[in-house]
Amino acid sequence: MEHRQYPPADLPPQLLEKLKAFEEEMRQQTGENIVLIAYEEQVQTEEVK
16 A cells, blocks of 8 residues: 655755745735745555555
């Protein structure tokens, strides 16, 4: 059986700044508070007993 987990992505500071800049750009265009979240997919297999 597979279990999927999505812990926060460990991004370098340069990419975090790009995400923040894109959030701000979207906020300006939409007038809405936009939050982007980066996750990494982790698949864990479990032995069937």
